[in-house]
Amino acid sequence: MTTIIDGKAVAKKVNAAIQIAVAQLVEQGVQPGIAVIIVGEDPASKIYVRNKNRKAEKLGMHSVVRQLPATTTQAELLAIIAEYNADKSIHGILVQSPLPEQINEPLITMAIDPKKDVDGFHPTNVGKLITNFPGKYPVANTPRGIMTMLHEYGINPAGKTAVVIGRSTIVGKPMAALLTNANATVTVAHSRTKHLKALAKTADILVVATGIPHLIDGNDIKLGATVIDVGMDRDENGKLVGDVDFDSAQEVAGFITPVPGGVGPMTIATLMQTTVELAKWSDLGE
């Protein structure tokens, strides 16, 4: 029997806790604030930013969306980041990707104050994650949300074999670090990995984050494994599908996340959680 990991339900639970935490913070004179900067008119990005904004406001947070033209220069974007770095009402800054080609994305990531780095992408915060540094710092929200789901379903990575397919800065690498810090034995696979499917089949915990629709199916999964699908792909009919073929995978997996309704809602909930934490750490010194 397979358990479908209900990301929407876990996100609801996280959001309920956030709403209470925000109300308490507001009572103490601190309203957590997030600024989302979006460059250009990509319709998918705009919808996604609007959803984040709506969620933040619903939870009682201060939320700013800064829409910039596609022609925005590197210098202009840096100036706006500097503005939010100095703005006491903003605790988290998110620069929505993708960015137009005239923008140097790594330099933008570096320009955000690490204490306001709500994505957890700044090298200072990535370095802390890799070194399992003590203390409080933001961690990339998608992998962190996945760890929350594993915890909610009683799946302890310690001693387990984990395979992460995908080596991005946003998902694969921080996912591998979190699983390693949680005492899993982790292999990071990618487009150049030989015998990828055979490797996938060794995993007790399989995380797939490639952007290749239905790369993995039931034949590539160990009986009873936990399968986490980070993919958000479109099939030929424009329907949202994952990197895992859900129908065949669920015949084999012990636990599996659906798309939609798995990792996606947890990413947003964790983003809000991180914003609240940044506000606490900076304004209350917690």
Ligand SMILES: Nc1nc(=O)c2c([nH]1)NC[C@@H]1CN(c3ccc(C(=O)N[C@@H](CCC(=O)O)C(=O)O)cc3)C=[N+]21
């Ligand atoms: N700096 C930055 N940080 C990000 O975190 C970031 C970004 N840029 N650029 C774009 C991607 C995309 N992303 C999503 C997260 C959740 C859903 C989500 O909630 N998806 C729902 C439904 C989606 C639908 O039905 O279309 C689900 O999976 O159930 C979608 C997309 C965060 N991103």
